[in-house]
Amino acid sequence: MIIKVKQEWLLLTAFVVLALPPMQQFLEQSMVTHMLVQIPVLAIIGWMLGKKLPENWKSKITLWNRWGITGMVLAVIIMTYWMLPRALDAAISEWHFELVKFVTVPIMGIALSLSWPLLHPIAQGVLKLEFWATFMRLGWLYLDLPDRLCANYLLGDQRILGQLLLLGGSAWAVAWTLRVMFGTRIVKT
Amino acid sequence: MSSTAVASGKVEYTDSENRNALFAVKAHLIAGLSVFLLMMLGGLTMRAAQGTWIEIGVDLFYQIMTVHGVGVVGAAMIASTGVQWHFLRKYVRLSNAIFWTNFFIFLTGVVMILGSIFLGGYGGAWTFLYPLPAISMGAWSTGAAAVFQLGLLIIGVGFLILYLDFGRAILARYGSLARSLGLTMLFGKEPVDPAHPKAVVASTMVLIVNFLGIAAGAVVLVMGLINLYNPEFQPDAMLMKNLIYFFGHVVINATIYASVIAVYELLPRYTGRPWKTNKVFLAAWFAIVFMVMGVYPHHLLMDFPMPAWAMITAQVLSFGSGIPVLVVTGYGALMLVYRSGIKWSTTTKLLFLSMFGWAAGVIPAILDAMVTINRVFHNTLWVPGHFHFYLLLGLLPMIIGFTYHLAGEGDRSEQPKATDSLGFYAYLIGAFMTSMVFLASGANSIPRRWAVHMEEWVTFAQVGTIAAALVVLGTLLFTLRAIFILPGAANPR
Ligand code: HEM
Numbered sequence: 001m002i003i004k005v006k007q008e009w010l011l012l013t014a015f016v017v018l019a020l021p022p023m024q025q026f027l028e029q030s031m032v033t034h035m036l037v038q039i040p041v042l043a044i045i046g047w048m049l050g051k052k053l054p055e056n057w058k059s060k061i062t063l064w065n066r067w068g069i070t071g072m073v074l075a076v077i078i079m080t081y082w083m084l085p086r087a088l089d090a091a092i093s094e095w096h097f098e099l100v101k102f103v104t105v106p107i108m109g110i111a112l113s114l115s116w117p118l119l120h121p122i123a124q125g126v127l128k129l130e131f132w133a134t135f136m137r138l139g140w141l142y143l144d145l146p147d148r149l150c151a152n153y154l155l156g157d158q159r160i161l162g163q164l165l166l167l168g169g170s171a172w173a174v175a176w177t178l179r180v181m182f183g184t185r186i187v188k189t
Numbered sequence: 190m191s192s193t194a195v196a197s198g199k200v201e202y203t204d205s206e207n208r209n210a211l212f213a214v215k216a217h218l219i220a221g222l223s224v225f226l227l228m229m230l231g232g233l234t235m236r237a238a239q240g241t242w243i244e245i246g247v248d249l250f251y252q253i254m255t256v257h258g259v260g261v262v263g264a265a266m267i268a269s270t271g272v273q274w275h276f277l278r279k280y281v282r283l284s285n286a287i288f289w290t291n292f293f294i295f296l297t298g299v300v301m302i303l304g305s306i307f308l309g310g311y312g313g314a315w316t317f318l319y320p321l322p323a324i325s326m327g328a329w330s331t332g333a334a335a336v337f338q339l340g341l342l343i344i345g346v347g348f349l350i351l352y353l354d355f356g357r358a359i360l361a362r363y364g365s366l367a368r369s370l371g372l373t374m375l376f377g378k379e380p381v382d383p384a385h386p387k388a389v390v391a392s393t394m395v396l397i398v399n400f401l402g403i404a405a406g407a408v409v410l411v412m413g414l415i416n417l418y419n420p421e422f423q424p425d426a427m428l429m430k431n432l433i434y435f436f437g438h439v440v441i442n443a444t445i446y447a448s449v450i451a452v453y454e455l456l457p458r459y460t461g462r463p464w465k466t467n468k469v470f471l472a473a474w475f476a477i478v479f480m481v482m483g484v485y486p487h488h489l490l491m492d493f494p495m496p497a498w499a500m501i502t503a504q505v506l507s508f509g510s511g512i513p514v515l516v517v518t519g520y521g522a523l524m525l526v527y528r529s530g531i532k533w534s535t536t537t538k539l540l541f542l543s544m545f546g547w548a549a550g551v552i553p554a555i556l557d558a559m560v561t562i563n564r565v566f567h568n569t570l571w572v573p574g575h576f577h578f579y580l581l582l583g584l585l586p587m588i589i590g591f592t593y594h595l596a597g598e599g600d601r602s603e604q605p606k607a608t609d610s611l612g613f614y615a616y617l618i619g620a621f622m623t624s625m626v627f628l629a630s631g632a633n634s635i636p637r638r639w640a641v642h643m644e645e646w647v648t649f650a651q652v653g654t655i656a657a658a659l660v661v662l663g664t665l666l667f668t669l670r671a672i673f674i675l676p677g678a679a680n681p682r
């Protein structure tokens with residue numbers, strides 16, 4: 001019980017630290033940390049929070065979340081929205097968009113953690129693949145587009161992000177290959 | 190070894206599951222054969238147009254060429270998947286629902302593609318080579334090119350779903366793809382199990398290469414779509430071409446490796462002899478995984494910016510591509526049939542023909558994969574010559590042979606009727622001639638993908654038209670048989 005409370009407090013602290021100006025501004029200085037650190041960490045906080053929800057909440061939500069479909073749709077919509085460069089721009093320049101981001105991204109995490117295990121394994125596979133392909137497509141786009149996508153970030157930033165996305169996608173592909181070919185697990189899930 | 194006993198055991202399904210599965214396989218075969226037939230009529234039309242016997246507009250020619258290419262590739266995929274799924278499900282537990290899901294997604298994609306071609310006028314060939322779809326100079330709209338690529342994308346997603354199910358089922362039974370592919374046996378980690386199902390080995394190979402091929406296709410199709418609507422995004426054309434041909438080559442090649450399962454499963458039945466799995470067999474299938482994926486740069490031999498090492502690899506691999514599996518399969522098939530007292534039915538005749546067609550078709554393919562020859566033959570009709578050879582005489586006989594098996598020959602040892610024999614020989618002679626005329630045209634430097642042929646070339650096209658008519662006749666007889674007899678046929682034991 002004590003540990004449980006502690007973890008929730010930790011999550012809350014992490015959230016507050018991310019939201020307070022020093023950290024918030026530091027991470028949003030560059031497109032790379034904005035997209036690859038701040039947003040994923042917010043989502044992870046949501047994911048862990050989802051695991052910690054009281055059982056009776058969970059069972060109530062499950063009624064509305066048959067096979068995890070509702071939650072996944074919500075998560076995908078939020079994810080797609082925050083992949084739009086203009087959404088990131090808006091979050092930087094206007095405080096209410098920033099607020100929306102700090103609320104919706106953790107919600108996406110919660111939705112994911114509640115819905116993912118309920119999802120049909122094949123649907124999980126399709127989503128993982130689609131997510132992987134998105135990494136590769138976006139990485140390629142960021143590398144090749146002649147113009148900046150975000151008004152707030154430099155072209156160089158966009159290029160680095162592109163490279164990192166391609167690198168991440170490739171590492172993921174290698175890990176997957178090892179797993180299905182030889183049963184080697186690099187990351188335990 | 191207890192695990193060996195498990196490995197060769199069969200999966201149990203309920204009766205209704207089995208009935209539904211058989212129905213689904215027949216739906217795949219009938220859909221595939223009907224599309225083949227229609228596309229062959231398209232081929233006949235193209236040949237007749239090139240031979241000046243009929244007159245069609247140039248834009249219509251390219252629409253027909255596009256629908257022909259994409260249609261036969263789609264039909265080959267859906268029909269060979271039917272063959273593969275039918276046998277694979279005996280060894281690993283596959284889901285009927287997923288099989289049907291892919292089928293209906295496929296049909297949706299087909300409708301989109303047909304619309305884009307015949308309503309939207311898209312005629313940029315099934316290879317949608319960037320940046321052609323975006324620069325039609327008014328022949329088709331951006332929307333038409335987009336719907337075509339979206340249709341392909343949707344079909345790809347359907348197949349990925351199906352392959353996820355294959356992968357899930359194979360992993361559930363064998364633990365890893367290395368094991369189902371037989372690598373553990375090949376490298377001595379496990380004793381060789383002569384009963385290790387060939388359907389599982391072949392399916393693992395197909396699963397690996399097609400998964401990667403379709404994944405590459407999914408990325409490149411979306412990049413093409415983005416370019417259509419966002420012309421300032423100009424992806425590297427060479428990279429796009431690499432991905433497109435990787436996708437295209439792998440996907441069409443894999444259909445043969447999926448269909449050959451019918452040979453492995455059916456010849457032992459008809460000859461009454463077992464076909465044991467051994468290390469040579471496993472080694473061949475292991476090699477082919479890399480070969481099928483590594484040879485695609487033979488489509489890019491004339492692209493000078495390509496790195497030399499890729500070209501050399503492609504050329505070296507192309508020499509041997511297909512050979513390992515071809516040799517173990519051809520030799521194995523001969524050994525099974527030799528003095529077995531086999532009764533020649535249409536099924537066995539077709540399966541045997543497929544071995545010949547595949548083997549012989551590879552020869553012109555290898556020739557063309559040599560840089561010095563490619564310099565002359567690149568983009569001549571030599572290219573359609575080699576692939577029509579092993580698709581018409583290698584791939585289709587496997588699929589049609591399997592259809593005959595399901596249609597009754599497998600069960601009541603039904604004798605071929607006169608129409609079947611007529612169909613067989615019309616098909617055999619026609620297909621052989623079709624391919625040879627293409628090859629001869631290529632040897633005479635007649636270019637491929639030209640709607641209008643020069644006067645000196647017209648005779649070739651006219652002979653080709655006659656040959657095409659024979660193929661159409663044979664296929665018509667086969668397809669009628671499939672449509673009328675297949676639906677009611679019981680499952681061969
Ligand atoms: C009666 C049978 C057939 C005839 C007469 C025929 C005829 C043709 C013709 C005339 C072309 C265009 C050649 C050119 O570039 O000028 C073509 C292309 C092609 N055919 Fe066939 N074909 C037949 C069956 C098939 C089958 C069964 C397959 C595959 C399983 C197939 C696959 C292809 C492919 C992939 C192309 C390339 C299209 C492109 O260049 O984009 N054909 N065929």
Ligand SMILES: [Cu+2]
Pocket residue numbers: 438484485487488
């Ligand atoms: Cu090729």
